[in-house]
Amino acid sequence: MGLGIKEKMARRAAAELRHGDIVNLGIGLPTLVADFIDPEKQVILHSENGFLGMGGTPEKGEEDPNLINAGGFPVTLARGGCYFDSLASFAIIRGGKLDVTILGALQVSGRGDLANWIVPGQRVPGMGGGMDLALKAKKTIVLTTHCAKDGSPKIVKECTLPLTAAGCVKLIITDLAVMEVTPEGLLLLEKDDSVSLEELREKTGAPLILPPQRT
Amino acid sequence: MAVKNVYGKLKSLEEAVAVISDDCRLMYGGFGGVGTSPLLIDAIFNKGVRRLTLIGNDAGFPQVGVGRLVCNGQVSRMITTHIGSNPVAGKMMNEGAMEIEFSPQGTLAERIRAGGAGVGGILLDVGLETVVARGKPTVIFEDREWLIESPLRADVALVYAAKADPFGNLVYDKSARNFNPLVATAADITIVHAEELVELGGLDPEEIVTPGVYVDMIVTGKGGEWTWAWE
Numbered sequence: 001m002g003l004g005i006k007e008k009m010a011r012r013a014a015a016e017l018r019h020g021d022i023v024n025l026g027i028g029l030p031t032l033v034a035d036f037i038d039p040e041k042q043v044i045l046h047s048e049n050g051f052l053g054m055g056g057t058p059e060k061g062e063e064d065p066n067l068i069n070a071g072g073f074p075v076t077l078a079r080g081g082c083y084f085d086s087l088a089s090f091a092i093i094r095g096g097k098l099d100v101t102i103l104g105a106l107q108v109s110g111r112g113d114l115a116n117w118i119v120p121g122q123r124v125p126g127m128g129g130g131m132d133l134a135l136k137a138k139k140t141i142v143l144t145t146h147c148a149k150d151g152s153p154k155i156v157k158e159c160t161l162p163l164t165a166a167g168c169v170k171l172i173i174t175d176l177a178v179m180e181v182t183p184e185g186l187l188l189l190e191k192d193d194s195v196s197l198e199e200l201r202e203k204t205g206a207p208l209i210l211p212p213q214r215t
Numbered sequence: 216m217a218v219k220n221v222y223g224k225l226k227s228l229e230e231a232v233a234v235i236s237d238d239c240r241l242m243y244g245g246f247g248g249v250g251t252s253p254l255l256i257d258a259i260f261n262k263g264v265r266r267l268t269l270i271g272n273d274a275g276f277p278q279v280g281v282g283r284l285v286c287n288g289q290v291s292r293m294i295t296t297h298i299g300s301n302p303v304a305g306k307m308m309n310e311g312a313m314e315i316e317f318s319p320q321g322t323l324a325e326r327i328r329a330g331g332a333g334v335g336g337i338l339l340d341v342g343l344e345t346v347v348a349r350g351k352p353t354v355i356f357e358d359r360e361w362l363i364e365s366p367l368r369a370d371v372a373l374v375y376a377a378k379a380d381p382f383g384n385l386v387y388d389k390s391a392r393n394f395n396p397l398v399a400t401a402a403d404i405t406i407v408h409a410e411e412l413v414e415l416g417g418l419d420p421e422e423i424v425t426p427g428v429y430v431d432m433i434v435t436g437k438g439g440e441w442t443w444a445w446e
Contacts, residue, residue, distance in 0.1 A: 049393050166343075
């Protein structure tokens with residue numbers, strides 16, 4: 001996947017954020033979203049390893065080994081930021097103070113079930129803070145490639161991998177489409193010009209509902 | 216001038232690691248090694264104790280944090296949230312050489328708090344409908360389903376602080392705080408490695424994060440420092 005596509009996806013995800021939102025970005029592609037948030041929105045980034053108000057990457061040579069994001073890279077603290085322990089960090093999440101989390105996915109179902117923490121017997125990273133974030137953020141957005149590297153759909157009828165949380169995903173943003181999880185199923189909000197609707201349906205393991213035609 | 220050892224908690228590194236033996240249940244602060252004491256890990260590495268149970272956020276990196284102990288074959292079990300940054304840990308788990316109990320990060324934090332605070336268990340919905348709930352009791356309480364999670368305690372806690380006074384009142388540094396204030400409360404013996412030691416009264420009472428009542432031993436010094444992945 002080219003940098004251009006990643007940037008486009010990150011920009012689209014950043015556009016979902018509203019003024020003053022408290023936001024946690026997952027490791028990987030979601031981390032890129034930070035670079036595309038309009039500063040006018042005054043979005044506050046939460047880092048689950050213990051601070052609110054995550055700033056940008058420090059200049060080379062200015063890194064502080066004790067100021068690191070959840071992915072292990074040096075960051076800075078924005079003005080008004082603060083530090084806390086892991087208990088407070090997750091009380092913020094579970095207590096309903098986190099407006100949005102943007103997470104990666106191995107699989108997402110049409111009902112909004114998310115699997116993103118383990119491929120048993122192969123990749124066994126662990127859930128980290130993913131289960132808390134996915135279930136307890138007010139809005140969980142998945143940002144992922146539409147298909148896995150082998151071409152198989154990541155958006156599926158039923159997740160076959162162990163779940164991170166059931167029914168937690170509200171919006172799915174991929175390189176090919178933007179879909180909302182609704183009680184009726186996946187509502188296709190946007191489709192990339194690079195694919196036809198038929199191609200998109202082939203690459204999507206769950207049925208897509210089209211929005212009612214505007215007249 | 217040396218800080219007065221008013222409460223007898225200031226110890227040598229040798230005295231501190233003497234309480235850690237084979238089969239020890241160890242809790243540690245740190246997130247990707249940030250907030251884990253290089254000095255204490257190095258001493259445990261050199262002591263070569265085996266069959267440790269580790270309770271903490273993650274498995275570090277192969278040469279960073281508790282990852283050093285994992286790669287040295289000193290750990291037989293972990294209760295943790297994430298081992299992805301240490302490929303050796305994943306390999307050992309898949310081969311059955313190390314038992315891993317995954318706990319969601321917020322759940323792990325609450326379980327340690329419960330262990331330290333004398334709370335008999337906690338009700339959480341995180342992990343319901345996932346493998347985390349497997350084998351655990353659930354309860355309907357006030358019309359909602361909850362998972363009952365058990366408290367966690369350890370024989371020894373390893374804490375890394377920025378500053379300590381001789382009573383063990385502690386202050387941390389930025390994101391190196393993470394699990395440190397929690398594990399400090401939940402072990403029979405809490406060992407602190409402090410970057411800086413100050414006299415009693417040398418800390419602003421309003422800035423103290425961990426009250427010294429939780430701390431049994433304090434060591435200072437340098438050693439075992441690792442190179443970060445980003446360096």
